[in-house]
Structures are given as C-alpha cells and as structure tokens.
Amino acid sequence: MDSPQAASSRGLLADFLIARRSAVTAAEHGLPEPAYPRRVPGLRREEVAQLAGISTDYYSRLEQGRVRTASYSVLNAIAQALRLSEDQQRHLFQLARPEALEQPGEAEQHITPQTARLLANLVDTPAVVFGRYLDILAWNRLGAALLGDLAAMPPKHRNYVRMIFLDDHVRFLQGDDWQARAQEAVSSLRMAAGAYPDQPRLQELVGELSVRDDDFRAWWSQHLVTVHSFGHSRVQHPIVGEFSLDWQALTSVDDQEQIIVLITAPPGGPDHAAIKRLNSWALGQGLQPSHPQGHGP
Template identity: 40%
Template sequence: MATMDPRADIREFLSSRRARITPAQAGLTAYGGNRRVKGLRREEVALLAGVSVDYYVRLERGGLAGASDGVLEALASALQLDEAERRHLFHLARRSGTPRRRRTTATVRSTLQQVLDAISDAPAWIGNGRYDVLATNQLARALYSPVLADPRQPANTARFVYLDPDAAREFFIDYDHVADAVATKLRMEAGRNPHDEELISLVGELSTRSEPFRRRWASQDVRLHRSGRKRVNHPIVGRLDLDVEPLELAAEPSLHLNVYTAPAGTPTADNLALLASWAASNH
C-alpha cells in the first residue's frame, strides 16, 4: 500500500455501515423475503437521510466533497453512527478533495518536555495519531521500556503491537483489546490526515506484514481516544492496573499527552513507586 484512496475509504466506510443495519432497526418495513443485500439498500438510506437515491449513490461512491453539514448529519443519523463514526464521516468529507502529500512533526517543543519532566509521580508521554512515542518522562521510559526497545525512532506502539506480537502479548494483559484500539484509532487518524506520508507508510508496512492488522483495518471501525484502564505486565515490577487519561494539547492539535495513574494504597500504586525507584537508580 503506497497511498490511501479517500474515495475508496468513503465507499467502504459507508457501505460497511449500511450493511450492519436491518430495515427493522431503521424502523422500515422490509417487503419481500429475498433481499439480495446485507443490511439496508441504498434507496432506503436515501429515504432515511432525506436525499435522492442518485445523490446518495454519488456520496457512497466517494463524492462526499462539498456535502453540507446538514447532509452529513442526516447521513450519520440514517446510518446510526456513534460519535467516533460521525467524526470520521466529517473527516472523510472534509479531506476528500485534492490530495496534498504532507509530513507531520515527529518532535515536540522543549517546553513540553519540561512539562513531562515536572510530572514525577506518574508515567507521562506525548504521542501523535500514528502512535509514535515522541517524548516521555523518566517514569514513562521505565514503564514503556519494552516498546521503547525498538531501535527505530521514534518508537511506535502500533509496530510493537502488530510486528512484535509475542512481546506485546506478554506486556499488554488485554492484548486483543489493545490491538483493536490501535487499528481503529489509526483508521480514525487516516480519515483526519489521509495524505500524511508517515501514516501511509505505517499502514502499508502493517498491512504487508500483519494479517491480524489487515483484518482489523478492513473492518472500517473507528474509535476515539478516551480515558480508561490499561493493564500491563511489567518485566521489573509485575502487574500494573493503570488509569489512563489522554489529554489533547490545544497548542499542538496533532499531539496528545497521556498520563497513567493509580489510586493511592493499591498494589499498582506501590508497584509504580517501586518502578520510580528502579528508574531513578538506573537513570
């Protein structure tokens, strides 16, 4: 895969969302017992969205460029899209014009590194939508040591998960959940930045070398970055059940700050303190 085709992405996304909804789920009466399509027909989506069949066919064939917000909202409602899917639809529409190959930053400002270094009791790191690990504090370097062991820089969590699956399964207790999240968030990023050369290269590499990634990528599923729980099996201190908060950086919209914490008095908090002591002694 040398390029991404926004029109093909639109076609596959809309058709996959249409295929998962039955007429009954959409509140429609299904006439005839021998439907040849899975899910809704195009004319049924057009009816639900309040547009002509010809116009919807043009949209599904990749012609989202120029579609109004009202049409996109009606389409999202007709296809029962969740928040992540709705945002993805808008990204696809707004980025489906003339391709502009671009590179995105792989560095962070020195002041952001100062912010990271000031966070001493919690692992914290800055990444982008491609899962590049761009900057870390000392505790994050200790926590993510298996990921950061990759000689390629910047280290990339997606490559670790899919191209070193044995190590990733040993590190991430909920490996399948993590693998799903990586693929769906990369798909979301591809809708946001379809002409990002580094992203195109990453998706191409993962698609070529990992069948599980190809399968998940083909699902067209998308997901937002949300707070949650991440469970890891650290090679030094053992199991850590961490609360994760991804924070968007207003001055750097392509980057996010991830902070991992644990409630005081829990085994994970004790193990984090042990990890901090180990990291300081090996600094």
C-alpha cells in the same frame, strides 16, 4: 492492500459509507425484513437513502465515488441513517469536507521545553507524548519501564500502533485487554487517515501493518472510529506482574497534534505500589527518559 488513501478507486468517503452501512441492520431502524435473504449484511443502499431522505441515485453515487462531497444537512441525515457515533460523524465530515483541513506536511514534531520539564517532574507517573499517527515523541523513565526501552528502538519503530501489533512486550502487556486496546489504536490511526490521507509516513505505517498482521488488516478495512480521552486498563508486566492503571490523554495547547498521556493509580493501593516497584526496576536497569528536543522559550 488497503492504503490510507483508499481501499479502491472509490475513495475514502465511499469506503467508509460502505463499511458502516454493512454494520447497521434493518431491525435497528424497525424496517421489515424482505421475504428473500439479503445478499450482503447490513442495510441496502435504497434503505439508507430512504432513511436519510435523499434519492437512491445520489446516495449510490456517493458510495461509487462519483460524488466526493455533500452538504452538511445531507451528511447529518446520512449519519443518522447509519447510526454513527459522535466520533464517526466527525470522521464522516473530515472525509466529505477535506478542503476545511490544513494539511500538516511531514515536518518533524518536537515537544516544548515545558513539556519536557513536565515529564521529568512526574516521578511516580508513567507519561508518554504521542504525535501524529501515534508516533512516540517523548517519554519519562516510567513510560520506558512500562512500554519497553524506547530509547533503544529505531525511531520509525517507536510508534504505538506498530508496537501494539508487532512488539511482543507491548502486546503481552495488554493481557486480556489486547483486542480492545488494539482496536482503539486502529481507530485513532483511522481518524488521522481521514484528516490527512496523503502523508507518506501514514501510508508506510498502514502498508506495513496491513501486510504483517491479519487483525490490523481486518479492523482497518472495517473503518473503526472511536476515540477515548481517558480509560482504565489491566496490564501484565513481566517484572512486576499484573496490576491496574488509569490513563488520561491531554491535548497540547502548543501543538494540537501532540497528545500527552498520563498513567496513574490511586496512591497507597497495590497498583500504586506496583508502579513504585516498576520504577525501582527501571532505575536498576538504567532505562532512560527521552532527551529533551523542545523548541521555543
């Protein structure tokens, strides 16, 4: 089983390099194809080394886990050779320079009273606060109307990555966009694993999902890394039907590991009308926002 620590004794950096190398073709770099078929997809180690301007032996040792870090210039060169996106480059640096990261420990996260007030004041906007590993820390009534009765869930099950794979309602909600949304969730969790690989909560979550869902296990092993701060989704709700939503993720100033996600629709249109119907239904069902757990002034 692939854990957040490592898929093998090689380590996370080596596993990430191997996964990304297999996803890049020689044609993307204009390299000639050999006369004989490649045994595995993607570039060869010597081709990556050549493109990065480093020795094949040194790059091989990185992939074998015998070298677990590298200089910024070498990492930049490897990133270019592997055609990494900005998010993937940031992840690469996290894996190769772990000493630069402050480990958060397993301290329980709480929202501030100001954030709790913000959620309460959003009467026509579904809103959710995510913590590290996409645990759901807080929500307003419309957030519960959209994602399900969050207050009734066991706290450990109140995790967006877990819900999008294992919760029937959240999976149905995504409609035809499920794969894209699920891969985004895996990518966010992979970024967290790169930053803080040794946390028991993260290991438990990845372990459970790897055992229970084939798609999660496959995408986790591919080291997907793509992070979006805003987007557009078409959802299907069992009560109000199908409608479109825009969402935006805002980082909390008080805690950089907390993300406030606001879900909106243009006022006056059919999608905004669907949100209003959703709110009326939520009131009738008695769905509750999260209880304020804030600390501080």
